[in-house]
Amino acid sequence: MLYLFPTPLSDNPWQESIPLEAVEVVKACNLFVVENLKTSRRFLRSMISDFDIDGSTFIELNEHTPDEEYIEIVQTIKDRNTVMLSEAGLPGIADPGGELVALCHDWDIPVKPITGPSSIVMALISSGLNGQQFTFHGYLPVDKRERQVFIKQMVRNIRETGYTQIFIETPYRNTVLFEDILHHAPVELRLCVAIDITGKNECIKTRSIGSWKSTSKPSMHKIPAVFCLGA
Amino acid sequence: MLYLFPTPLSDNPWQESIPLEAVEVVKACNLFVVENLKTSRRFLRSMISDFDIDGSTFIELNEHTPDEEYIEIVQTIKDRNTVMLSEAGLPGIADPGGELVALCHDWDIPVKPITGPSSIVMALISSGLNGQQFTFHGYLPVDKRERQVFIKQMVRNIRETGYTQIFIETPYRNTVLFEDILHHAPVELRLCVAIDITGKNECIKTRSIGSWKSTSKPSMHKIPAVFCLGA
Secondary structure: OEEEEOEOOOOOOHHHOOEOOHHHHHHOOOEEEEOOHHHHHHHHHHHOOOOOOOOOEEEEOOOOOOHHHHHHHHHHHOOOOEEEEOOOEOOOOOOOHHHHHHHHHHOOOOEEEOOOOOHHHHHHHHHOOOOOOEEEEEEOOOOHHHHHHHHHHHHHHHHHHOOEEEEEOOHHHHHHHHHHHHHHOOOOOEEEEEEOOOOOOOEEEEEEHHHHHHOOOOOOOOOOEEEEEEO | OEEEEOEOOOOOOHHHOOEOOHHHHHHOOOEEEEOOHHHHHHHHHHHOOOOOOOOOEEEEOOOOOOHHHHHHHHHHHOOOOEEEEOOOEOOOOOOOHHHHHHHHHHOOOOEEEOOOOOHHHHHHHHHOOOOOOEEEEEEOOOOHHHHHHHHHHHHHHHHHHOOEEEEEOOHHHHHHHHHHHHHHOOOOOEEEEEEOOOOOOOEEEEEEHHHHHHOOOOOOOOOOEEEEEEO
């Protein structure tokens, strides 16, 4: 069994983000597939004060993992209960864990998700925009021209289908992206900016593009944020 | 402040789905906006054994709520800490709560999401399909012809963009939908069926359409399921 285990989105206590019973899953496992060794061990120790690091096996899986190692990892976890951890939030959304999960299905290794914080969904439900139908685009193009084309395509999607458009940016470029949207999206559409979800500086606001243009902008430079654009 | 509070997806103990610290939010509130009065009270009592029902105010908000009542509700919650509950999972995804959240933004009432189970995201991360880019369609059309057109459009989306296509169906029609997808999607695409997520009969399997056609199908009749289709 491969457990997909969440980690907190911000540096708040795990008790605010992870169900108490989920800790029992970790206690029953001694094999861990992690994106980063150091932060994962720190997280496990914060959750279980007497966590047995020396008696546990850690496998690092991240963007540096060569393709051929995936099969080795699958063979290792095949008959053992394994916990997969990502750096923030749920594993498998925006990290290389997804490929391992796909292999687990090929090998008939059961996969079990554990409840945890998803910044995408938490932004969406807090936005008040259409939550019945939506598209998540991940990172928008960095190139200014390509990004402009992309924003205009999202606006067309909203007008034709009503689907909420969700996207993210590398935190230090958040402010530039925000200005780009205000520039290229029509004034009547609504934009939600969900900043530092679950964190100390959490700020989630939905305004029309027109209204954003004439009010003060929330501080989002170098802070993780999720953007939702909708009708 | 309007807290968007989760409920379990299945009838398992809340400790498996909701962070311990979230309970403190409920303890500090005595105003609740709920989809169903009876089940919400039962849930709150299961979480807090001495929950003060008589000292709490409950407002029902569901598909029967007339438009003009929304403003009354906003006026009531404006200066009070309020907890919003849906019937299963996170509020605001597939229920009328989203409209109230939108009004809260108009009235500058802060909205705060609490971590809880999202069947859409839990299915996606467990599917091994593209988790970086995806579209959630909600319910597919019921009409057989329209549904066929819709499935073919999703197949085109996958081929052109690589986005994972996620959708749901009323549980008693799950088996028919499953057969429709096997019939209309090309054999090389992969289909994940995530049945009874977090429940006793949880079963999450990803297979190619071709492989699904030649293997036994998991039982999904009248059981909540999420479907993910991808490359």
